[in-house]
Amino acid sequence: MRTQRNIIETVTTNGLCTGCGLCASIAPPGQVAMRMNRSGFVRPVVSQPLSVETSRTISQVCPGLTLAHSADVQNYHPLWGPVESVQTGHAVDTAIRKQASSGGAISALACYLLDSGKVDFIAQIAVDGKDPLANTLQISRSHEDVIRAAGSRYAPSAPLQSLHELLSTGEKFAFVGKPCDVAALRQYARINPAVDTAVKYMLSFMCAGVPSSHGTREVIRKLGAEPKRLVSFRYRGDGWPGMARAVQDDGQSFEMDYNTSWGTILNKHLQFRCKICPDGTGEFADITCADAWYGQDGYPDFAERDGRSLVLARTKAGSELLKTAAHNRAILVEPLETAQIEKMQPYQADRKRVVLGRVIATRLARGIAPRYRRLRLLKASLGTSPVHWLRNCWGTLRRAVVEAQ
Ligand SMILES: Cc1cc2nc3c(=O)[nH]c(=O)nc-3n(C[C@H](O)[C@H](O)[C@H](O)COP(=O)(O)OP(=O)(O)OC[C@H]3O[C@@H](n4cnc5c(N)ncnc54)[C@H](O)[C@@H]3O)c2cc1C
Numbered sequence: 001m002r003t004q005r006n007i008i009e010t011v012t013t014n015g016l017c018t019g020c021g022l023c024a025s026i027a028p029p030g031q032v033a034m035r036m037n038r039s040g041f042v043r044p045v046v047s048q049p050l051s052v053e054t055s056r057t058i059s060q061v062c063p064g065l066t067l068a069h070s071a072d073v074q075n076y077h078p079l080w081g082p083v084e085s086v087q088t089g090h091a092v093d094t095a096i097r098k099q100a101s102s103g104g105a106i107s108a109l110a111c112y113l114l115d116s117g118k119v120d121f122i123a124q125i126a127v128d129g130k131d132p133l134a135n136t137l138q139i140s141r142s143h144e145d146v147i148r149a150a151g152s153r154y155a156p157s158a159p160l161q162s163l164h165e166l167l168s169t170g171e172k173f174a175f176v177g178k179p180c181d182v183a184a185l186r187q188y189a190r191i192n193p194a195v196d197t198a199v200k201y202m203l204s205f206m207c208a209g210v211p212s213s214h215g216t217r218e219v220i221r222k223l224g225a226e227p228k229r230l231v232s233f234r235y236r237g238d239g240w241p242g243m244a245r246a247v248q249d250d251g252q253s254f255e256m257d258y259n260t261s262w263g264t265i266l267n268k269h270l271q272f273r274c275k276i277c278p279d280g281t282g283e284f285a286d287i288t289c290a291d292a293w294y295g296q297d298g299y300p301d302f303a304e305r306d307g308r309s310l311v312l313a314r315t316k317a318g319s320e321l322l323k324t325a326a327h328n329r330a331i332l333v334e335p336l337e338t339a340q341i342e343k344m345q346p347y348q349a350d351r352k353r354v355v356l357g358r359v360i361a362t363r364l365a366r367g368i369a370p371r372y373r374r375l376r377l378l379k380a381s382l383g384t385s386p387v388h389w390l391r392n393c394w395g396t397l398r399r400a401v402v403e404a405q
Pocket residue numbers: 099100101102103104105106107108124125126135149150151152153154155156157159176177178205206207208209210211289290291292309345
């Protein structure tokens with residue numbers, strides 16, 4: 001068997017790994033495992049040399065190396081990617097709406113997919129049953145399962161690490177993941193037809209980046225709770241945006257608001273790859289959901305109220321699913337002008353406008369950077385001031401020199 005230089009090591013040592021886990025699933029069993037590293041991120045660990053074929057497949061689909069839309073991508077907006085429809089809305093089921101991160105659109109769609117028989121299960125991330133701080137892949141077959149997985153978990157997850165096991169069940173399913181997870185799956189579908197046969201829908205959410213598990217520990221420390229005594233921990237939900245809440249085995253409960261947990265702690269622990277990501281908005285999904293924040297002075301205001309989701313259908317399949325889910329009263333939606341998205345998600349708009357400068361800086365500093373194709377980054381760059389763009393380029397240059405993965 002021919003082997004070649006370890007492609008996985010190239011990705012991880014240059015800080016390009018997103019931690020999706022697809023490489024671990026592509027490699028023959030026992031060769032690559034996903035493990036938490038000392039920086040608090042989930043990374044592939046290679047125990048046997050990879051064959052040339054395995055390396056080639058990984059290099060074609062790894063989202064840390066490549067993000068490329070297919071040549072026939074439709075209705076492409078330079079900031080928001082492929083857009084079939086833009087809506088705001090929420091789950092009709094009030095229990096889902098309350099437990100979810102935003103308006104519960106993802107969970108409502110997942111429940112509808114199960115109820116309607118369009119899929120046999122949902123592959124999604126949920127809290128690990130044995131460790132309230134760990135994320136794990138959950139196979140959801142009921143509303144109860146889906147509600148258990150609802151809510152954002154601002155910590156590393158590798159939902160694709162057992163993809164081949166899911167594909168071998170012979171069942172059809174929907175996949176929920178971060179934008180990079182979904183991009184990896186979409187890119188893999190181009191070279192492995194088994195993906196499209198089994199995965200009927202890909203759902204994602206807007207993502208500002210994955211914080212290290214050290215971020216979670218800092219939140220818990222600042223809450224004053226003892227990590228070893230926790231029986232449950234959630235980042236948000238139970239309201240919108242909802243509180244980070246830790247509960248100890250002695251019944252003591254600790255809370256922190258979203259502005260403090262995300263805005264002052266978690267967002268300081270993002271992995272390097274997320275800072276040069278051009279796809280914070282889930283462009284490769286059938287449907288992307290996000291927080292449809294209400295604005296104040298041009299910026300989102302995070303006051304507690306009933307949850308509201310921003311819902312973008314990106315493909316014909318996604319658009320059809322939304323229509324039937326709304327028709328069957330799983331989700332309540334109303335149209336939104338595309339121009340209004342930026343008021344709800346100003347950070348994502350800015351990010352797309354400056355990312356080209358950040359990628360160029362990464363290549364200059366590290367001699368390697370991801371390849372991005374058909375994401376209209378040049379066009380997006382023209383929407384911001386050259387000074388702002390260059391500042392981002394310079395900031396990344398400095399960070400790429402000093403920062404580890
Ligand atoms: C790391 C991270 C960063 C985010 N950044 C933004 C942002 O910048 N702007 C924004 O509007 N929204 C962001 N979100 C998403 C947002 O918090 C909501 O999840 C989104 O609006 C969907 O809300 P919902 O009520 O429809 O989802 P829910 O009905 O609550 O469902 C959430 C779904 O997300 C899945 N999920 C949760 N955590 C993870 C994870 N770590 N990895 C993979 N899947 C997961 C769950 O399995 C569930 O299916 C982020 C989420 C995460 C996890």
